[in-house]
Amino acid sequence: MPSRRWLSSDAETLAPALIGCLLVHERPGERLVGRIVETEAYLSEGDPASHSARGPTARNASMFLAGGAAYVYRIYGLHHCFNVVSGRAGRGEAVLVRAVEPLEGLAAMAQRRGEVPPRRLCAGPANLVVAFEIGPRHDGCALDVGELRLERGPRSRLPAPIARGSRIGLTKGRELPLRFGLAGSPWLSRPFRPTGK
DNA sequence: GGAATGATGTACT
DNA sequence: GTACATCATTCCG
Numbered sequence: 001m002p003s004r005r006w007l008s009s010d011a012e013t014l015a016p017a018l019i020g021c022l023l024v025h026e027r028p029g030e031r032l033v034g035r036i037v038e039t040e041a042y043l044s045e046g047d048p049a050s051h052s053a054r055g056p057t058a059r060n061a062s063m064f065l066a067g068g069a070a071y072v073y074r075i076y077g078l079h080h081c082f083n084v085v086s087g088r089a090g091r092g093e094a095v096l097v098r099a100v101e102p103l104e105g106l107a108a109m110a111q112r113r114g115e116v117p118p119r120r121l122c123a124g125p126a127n128l129v130v131a132f133e134i135g136p137r138h139d140g141c142a143l144d145v146g147e148l149r150l151e152r153g154p155r156s157r158l159p160a161p162i163a164r165g166s167r168i169g170l171t172k173g174r175e176l177p178l179r180f181g182l183a184g185s186p187w188l189s190r191p192f193r194p195t196g197k
Numbered sequence: 198g199g200a201a202t203g204a205t206g207t208a209c210t
Numbered sequence: 211g212t213a214c215a216t217c218a219t220t221c222c223g
Contacts (some may be wrong), residue, residue: 040204042204049204051204052205054220057219057220058219059218059219059220072219073204073218073219074217074219075203075204075205075218076202076203076204076205076206076215076216076217077203077205077215077216077217077218078215078216079205079206081204081205083204096204098204111219124205124206125204125205126205126206127205127206167204168205169203169204169205169206170203170205171202171203173204
């Protein structure tokens with residue numbers, strides 16, 4: 001049984017640690033793989049932007065599971081976003097996966113995403129969810145077993161340093177530098193400004 | 198019951 | 211930079 005201990009670290013630690021890890025969606029006849037290049041941490045305390053900020057509800061219940069579960073929610077009535085729950089059970093922290101570099105299954109991803117340039121296939125949390133055919137059915141799933149999995153990347157060094165900046169699209173908690181990404185990667189949803197914003 | 202809100206993406210000025 | 215599609219969830223009364 002693969003160790004899940006690395007997934008129980010706090011969100012601010014896990015978010016950069018997920019850069020370089022692989023997201024795998026494997027079903028009969030189809031295998032989708034991507035390398036995570038951009039994440040955001042949502043904390044259990046002191047983070048007004050976190051869905052867990054006002055305690056458990058029906059929607060955010062899976063965010064309070066133990067690290068290694070998936071948290072999938074709908075936003076703006078239109079899209080879904082995929083998170084890796086982190087920390088110990090009951091904490092309520094998670095890491096939003098904002099962009100991955102597609103490695104396998106590009107044709108299937110393109111079919112779902114439509115006519116977009118390759119670099120936009122999995123750029124943005126709602127876009128990668130479409131490309132990877134992730135849905136509400138994955139909410140609460142364990143990410144070390146089953147069709148949707150998280151795999152540790154190669155132990156070799158990353159091809160670039162990890163950049164850090166403020167999170168995107170928030171109305172609260174903008175000042176917290178909790179966005180992480182592979183510096184200079186063409187697969188990011190948006191580039192990191194040199195200033196860290 | 199009713200209203201406000203939102204961890205987005207795309208198109209447009 | 212702004213407009214907006216679109217609706218479940220959340221909060222208030």
